[in-house]
Amino acid sequence: MTAHTIKVAGVAVDTRHWIGGERVASTETFTDASPIDSSVLGEISRGTATEAAAAVAAARDAFPVWAATSRAERACILNAVADGVEKRIEELAIVETMDNGALLRSHRRGVMPRVAHNFRFFADWLLKLDHEDFETRGHTNHVSWDPAGPCVLITPWNAPLMLATWKVAPALAAGNTVVLKPAEWSPLTASLLADIAAEAGLPPGVLNVVQGYGSEVGDTLTSHPDVRRISFTGSVPTAKRIAQSAAANLTPLSLELGGKSPLLVFADADLDLAADLAVEQYDNAGQVCLAATRFLVEESVAEEFTQRVVDKATRLKQGDPRDETTDVGPNIHPRQLEKIDGFVQRALAAGARAVVGGHRKDGQYYAPTLLTDVA
Template sequence: MTARSSSAHVAEVEGVRVDTRHWIGGRRVASDATFTDVSPIDEQSIADVHAGGQAEVDAAVTAAREAFGTWAAMPVKQRADILRAVADGVDARRDDLAMVETRDNGSLLRSHLRGVMPRVAMNFRYFADLAEQISHPIDEIRGHRQRVSYDPAGVVAVITPWNAPLMLATWRIGPALAAGNTVVLKPPEWAPLTASLLADIANDAGLPAGVFNVVQGSGARAGAPLTRHPGINRLSFTGSVPTAGVIAEAAAKNIVPLSFELGGKSALLVLDDADLDLAVTLAVEQFDNAGQVCLGAFRVLVHESLHDEFLQRVLASASALVQGDPRDEATDVSALVSRPHFERVRGFVERALADGARAVLGGGPNDDLGGLYFRPTILVDARPGSEILTEEVFGPVLTVQTFATEEEGIALANDTRFGLAATLVTGDPERAERVSARLNAGTVWVNCFFVRDLGAPFGGNGKSGIGREGGAWSFDFYCDVKNTVFAPHGWHAVEGGGDS
C-alpha cells in the first residue's frame, strides 16, 4: 500500500509528491470538497483530490481569458520554445509520471516508461515544431492577393478519459497551446494525478500564468459547468457517446465548436489469404491495457477456412499472457480501472453467456488475484446482433465470428454504428487496397496495428466522433482560419465579380 503524506494538499504516490489542489491562474487553489482517488491495483485510496465546481471553473476560464491576449500575441518561436521546455520537463520526470499514472489507472509501468510518456513529450515537441512551420499561403486572384492565416480561437476546454489520461490530454493541449490558445483541462476523476504533475512541469518550463489550468472533479460538478461556460471557444472531449450528447447540447447554446473521440467497436478482419502468425499476434495485442483501448479491434472476423487453426493458436497465445500487478515487468494484463467499470465489463460477459455465447477462454474475474482483475476472455457463438457484438465493452473481451466470402467479411466489419478503426490482414496487396477502401473507419491498419503518426488525421466516423485532429488538422480545429484579400497597391475601388 502506497504511503500517504500528512499534508492536506499533497499525496505521496510511489514516492512521488503530488499536489492534489487545482492549478488555476499560475497557482494552487483549494476546494472545500474532495474526492477519493482509488488505485485499481489493490483498490486502496492513494489521494484525497480537491473537487472543483462552478466557482473553480469560472476562475479557471477567467484566468485563461486574461492570459490569452499575451500568449496569442507572443511570437510563435517564443511560444514553441516554451513548449519544447515543457517536453524536456516531461522527459526529465518520465519515471515519476510513469509510476504515478500506473498507480492511478493501473496501466502497465513498462508501457508508460517506454511508449506513453515519451509520446507525451512528443505531443508538445511535434506541435511546437509544426506551429513554426505552418504556412500562410498567398495566392493571386484576379489581380488581388489572397492570404490564409491561422488565428488562435481563444480558450480551449479539454476533457479527457482515464485509460491514457496524460497522453490523451497532451494530444489536445499541445496543438491548442502551440496555436496560441489557452487551456482549461478537466482530467478524469478516476485518474487525475498526472495532470497535476503536468501543471508543475509547465510552470517550471516558464509557461505564463493562466495559459494552462487544471480543474479536478466529477463530470457533473466540474465537467458540466465547463462545457456550458460562455467563456470557452473550443471544446475537445474523449469519452462515451451518451456523455458526448450531453456535452454537445450544453456547448450548442454558446455555438462552441466541438472535437469528439467517442470509442468504437472495431473489427479485425482476417481474410483467407492472411498470414496466420500475424493474425494471431494482432488478435492477442487487443488485450493491451486490459482491453481499455478505444482503437481496439475486439470483433475478430475470421474466414471460415482459417477459423479452427486460428482459434487454436489464439487460445495458446492468449493463455500465456501474464496477469498481475502492472508494476511487475513480467505482467501483460493488469486490472480494470475501477469497481464500477469492472462490474460493467462483467455484466456484458454474463449477459452474453446467458444469451448463448460460449467462453473458450476466461469468461469472468481472475479469482486467483481478486479485486479488479478480469481474465482475458474470448467468446464464440454470439448471436448476430447481440449486445456483445454491437456495444463497446472496453475490457479484455474478444468475440470471434466467421464469414464465407470477402463481401460478407466487409459487411460484418461495417455492421456497427461506430467507425473509429479497423484492422485488415491479407497477403494480397491488391486485395488490401480494395478491401481497405470499403471499410468504414477513420483509421484502417493493414497487416499492422496501432501505428500512429502525429501528422496523420485521427478521428472516427458515425458514433465514434466528430472531426479530425493531428498535424495541420489540429490547427484547423484550434484556430479560426482567416482568408484576407488585398486589392492591388494604390487601388481604392472595390472590384466585384463574385466567387470563382
C-alpha cells in the first residue's frame, strides 16, 4: 500500500493518473464519495491542463509502434485484457457498486462479463477485417483500415467501465492510442483497467487515464492539435462545448447524448410483458440513457396497463445495492438527486399525479416514480 492507494471494499485502487505507463500524481485532489451512504472512498488526483497535455504526448509518442503492431498481436493483447477482467470480475463489480451505486448482482452477472466481451468482440473483428482487391473500369481498388492516431475518450458515470470499454476496445483494436477521461463521480474502475491493461502487455502510452473535472482537463484534451478522434457520452451542454473545442482542428468526433425515449403500448399488446418492460426502466435508479422514460399507451388499455405497472413497481425493493435482493439503488450524486426531484416537483405543480413514488427517501435514494395525467 502507498499514500496514493485506497482500499474500496478490500480492493486496492491507485488514485493517481496513468500516463505513459506510469502513475502520475497531481498536486490537487477531488473527493470521491459512495452514493450508497455518502462515505468518502478516497481523494483522487485532480488533473489539470498539464496532465492532459502529458497524456496526449504519451499517446502521440506511442502511436507509431502500436499502429505498426500486427493485427494478430493487437488481438492477442486485447484478449489478454479480457482475461484480466475475467479474473477480477468480483473486484471490479464491488468497486463499481461502491463508486456509482448500481446493483452488485448486475455488475457480477452482466456488466463486468460484458466488459471482457467488449475486448474479445473487437479482437475477433480485427482479425476479420479483410477485403480482396477488385477492378472497376480498368482500375484496381484496394480497401485498407488505417489507424487515425491518439483518441480522446470521455465517458459517463452510469455504467463507467462497460461504457469506457465500448470506446477503448475498438480504438485499441484499430491501432489507435487512447486518452481516457472517466467521469469524476465514478473514476475508480478506470484506474483498475489501467492496471489490467498493463499486466496484459499493452505498451506504455497506448492507454492513458486522466482523472478530474471536464472544465479543468477537457478543453486541453478536446482542442489539442495532436488528437485525431474524440468520442463523448454524456450531456448535451457538454457536447456543445466539446464540438466547439474540436472545431478549431476539425477533429472528427462522436457524440452519444441523453434521450427521452417512449415505450409504446397498443391495445393488442401482451400487457403483462409490457408492464414488465415498463418496470425495467427503473434499472440503475433510472439512470440509463436509453431508458424509456415516457409511456404512450392506447386509451382503451391505459387504465389496466397503468395498474399492472403500479402493482409491479410497488413491489420493487429499494436499498443497499450490495444486497442481492435489492432492485433499485441510490442516485449517484446529490446534484443528480436534486435534478430528478426538480423534474418531479415541476410536473406535480403542473397538474401531474404520482401514482407511484414522487418523493425523496433517505440519503441519495429517490422512490421509483410513475406520473400520470401529464401534459
